[in-house]
Amino acid sequence: MNVRDDLTEAYRLAWEHIAAPGSWFTGAQRVELASTVQLAMVDPDPLPPWVAVTSTDRLPAERAAPDAAHDAAYRIARHAATITDDVHRRFADELGELPYVELCAIVSTVAAVTSFHRNTGLPVPPMPSPIDGAPTREQPAELATATLNWVPVAAPADEVAAVVQAYSAVPGEWVNTWRLADAQYMPEPEMVHPDWTRRPGGLTRAQMELVAARVALLRECFY
């Protein structure tokens, strides 16, 4: 199967990104959390939303990342639509607001890579080997409280769409996410063009939005 070069490269960089130290988690913790995300996505007997995965025997006994991070990773990966502000606050209180944002980005990145390969029938690439190093602690010069998101964002808040600013408090995750979106969906500047298509004979904009709407509906994602 001939996958577009830009897609192949975006997924390769996404896996490399997962393996590297983030702002708040080490590479080893990130890869471990990515494995929990994959477990949640393909779990043949998924846990209900209210059961913490760390209260079961489904994860390795020795874990580098905090239990709350694994519990949040499983729940967001499998039951994202059940996350309420109370649930977010409970996890963020344990992990910290910015580590919580990084965790969401690990989940959404792994969801993208895993889904694409399953959707096309290609094997999901094996988990990358963690890259040594301490978390970078990178964050924007100024954070702001958003009205369009629960999580803090890079100041100024609410000047772009909620999904665009969602990861802005963890810059590395923001870059990785929008690199993936450019390749999977469309480059951001093209969003305003209803007749944009990637190539002659490719999906029209309406066909793309049909796929997007159906997936979001089945995931019970209002946004």
Next chain:
Amino acid sequence: MLSWSSTETDERIDLTAVADGCDGVGLEHGDALLRFASACAGDDDAQLAAARAALVGETDEPFMIDAAAVAANFEMMTRLADGTGASMPRDRLDRSATEIATMRIAGVPSHRVGLPVLVIDGDRFDDLAGLADEWSRHLDGHRWRGNLDAFNDILRGGFGTPEGGFVLRWLSADRSRRLLGATLFDTIVEIIRTHGPGGDEAEDGVVLDLR
């Protein structure tokens, strides 16, 4: 975005077909795309393989790959949006009221706007009779005595629960499941879900929030 893009390009889309996942969407290759997108978001690998093959047969492999990538993108974006509590500005919601109603998505938990919340506190009862008392607090001049058929009727409305849907927030749900027994608890949950997103009577707008 679906409604906007199709309107701008003069393509007629049946949003009800999109919501129901049935044929008659109205776009070129729309039905094959819809079946493929549904299978991408499902758990059935055989169904996905069949939908993928059908789409390739109707279009070509690069087209299917592009569709698979868009589906993957929205597996990413739904986690992003729901993990970070992303919401839309009020004016945009108001402009999209027709589409929201047609797609029957007002009641999904991630709407995060405005549905009244009725609470069942699992710490306040130990058995079905206690659950009946707890639930009856929300009924106006009526009392539920624990009959499951009656419970099903009540969720259709007209017994004092909010018109237009509500969130049924069940606190200490794991305790209730333990004390009521998994079979009874799961049956009650199944009844409630019939009246919410994805259920046969989704128009009742009952959103179950188990905690």
